[in-house]
Amino acid sequence: MVPLYILGLLLRFGPQHGYQIKKLLEEQLADFTQIKLPTVYYHLDKMATAGLVLAHTDRQGARPEKTVYEATPAGAKQFEALLRKTLHTTYRPTFDIDASLYFADTLPPHELLLAFAEAESWLCHTVQLIEQHKAETLACLPTQVAVSAGLIFDHHLLHYQAELTWVRQAIRRIKEAAPHDENESN
Amino acid sequence: MVPLYILGLLLRFGPQHGYQIKKLLEEQLADFTQIKLPTVYYHLDKMATAGLVLAHTDRQGARPEKTVYEATPAGAKQFEALLRKTLHTTYRPTFDIDASLYFADTLPPHELLLAFAEAESWLCHTVQLIEQHKAETLACLPTQVAVSAGLIFDHHLLHYQAELTWVRQAIRRIKEAAPHDENESN
DNA sequence: TGACAAATAGTCAGTACTGAGTATAATGAT
DNA sequence: ATCATTATACTCAGTACTGACTATTTGTCA
Known part of the structure; x- marks a missing residue:
């Protein structure tokens, strides 16, 4: 679920910081998910290790470096796989x-x-x-x-x-x- | 949630093995929860450390020892607290x-x-x-x-x-x- | 122009959960 | 009698998530 959202947003809106992804989730999906910032970073790190996203540090003028994440072709493939898998998840609530x-x-x-x-x-x-x-x-x-x-x-x-x-x-x-x-x- | 179920079952049905608790969950609540065995043991251990349940080993005839868990008075208090807290949880689904x-x-x-x-x-x-x-x-x-x-x-x-x-x-x-x-x- | 709040960009340690595995006992089939 | 299942009882290592924390930057109002 979280990786699907992250990859999808990266593919739809281009390279983003972790924080920006969190922002997008809030703006577009606040009513439907409650994904927290550390969760976003957790999955970005994992997907970077797996080669699904590319992390490159950008240092522009202002001192502190930020990390920008970008979906790779492998990430795009994974996105499609997750999309299809998620589409077939069955509804199984617990209250x-x-x-x-x-x-x-x-x-x-x-x-x-x-x-x-x-x-x-x-x-x-x-x-x-x-x-x-x-x-x-x-x-x-x-x-x-x-x-x-x-x-x-x-x-x-x-x-x-x-x-x-x-x-x-x-x-x-x-x-x-x-x-x-x-x-x-x- | 899980501790509430475990304490409640221990109080209602008396001392039980971890496995027996899992059985009770399956018999009585299979349609409403999907709690797994290791999850039961995880919480039993935690609650034993916290003094909410008492774990005593029983070795009867047959060789291998089993651990029987029993709710303590502190556990009964905690059960009531959890019961009231859970009763007030708001419905917030994600699909x-x-x-x-x-x-x-x-x-x-x-x-x-x-x-x-x-x-x-x-x-x-x-x-x-x-x-x-x-x-x-x-x-x-x-x-x-x-x-x-x-x-x-x-x-x-x-x-x-x-x-x-x-x-x-x-x-x-x-x-x-x-x-x-x-x-x-x- | 200094100072205080809000936004930005993360890290880390701790909690919760569970798939996969271990090991023995009871039961049924042949 | 023996072998194969199934039931019982539990462990462990790995994954996922997040509260609480740190640190810098950017208004913004006096």
Whole structure:
């Protein structure tokens, strides 16, 4: 995943510093990945060793040297291979919250309900945020690219909406299973 | 996550070998986690060092010694802390396939369509499988526990269905954007 | 023009995870 | 009785990731 993004960005936007790659990831993909800077450098080093990218130091006027990375032909080949491999990865989610739910019998229902209520409002807010980002992004994109960008946004939107549906269902069912827990205030 | 599962299982089912814990995870949670054996041992060792579990070697008749792990009172405290923390983790998915989609302009449409068609049939199949597991599992569970178990199953079902909806949408949109690509056979 | 914040460009040590391997015990097939 | 699987129980070395840190440069406001 990370190498695919890095190689792809290097091929699309030309040679870059590690920091610039991180910038590109933030500008273009902030909603979809959370890759950290040290992770970028880790993979750049690895790929440099493997000959997939070329690292050349550039020292221009200002003293400290920076390292610029550039995809090699071998890197371009690897990019295509990763692209095809990633395209065929199957969806296999795990949800952290399921673990706490599995042990939910050791928690008082009102604590569950509180957590789910928080989750609900956060999800509502997030869905709106992504819808807004989608509108802004698609507005300034050529049609051909806009199709896949739109798909990525909708991918996230659909799953956030599914999560919201689930959270609301959970609230209903917990209330049904443990009626009249409201007096648990303190 | 992993420590939460391990501590919870030790508290619920009593002292266990690492291998037995892995077994419990498989029997009870196979659809929801993919924790591997070495990961179990890694956390057991860590938690033993931290005093959250007690490791005592038992040698009974048969020669080779096994290590049995048992949650300590400190472990029980930690379990509750983890349970509450996990309950409040926010949903933040990332989808590998989005990365390939982001670079989709470098791929011929029919390759995308092929991959998505495969994804569609796999998802259909998986949804059915989970529905079946759900029915089987809920049938032999007391009502109180069945509520949370049902919620966990439905959590996965809703997201798999969202993924299916998205894949079908993607197929439609790709076909619209690149009409008549069928002649690309070879 | 000095000084303080923000952006740029990294490094490093520590954590988490797991594929591949080891070794013995129980079970079933022939 | 013996051999082959399968189940049990665990280890180790390598990969991936990242929080916390360092250090320089570039505004920017007084």
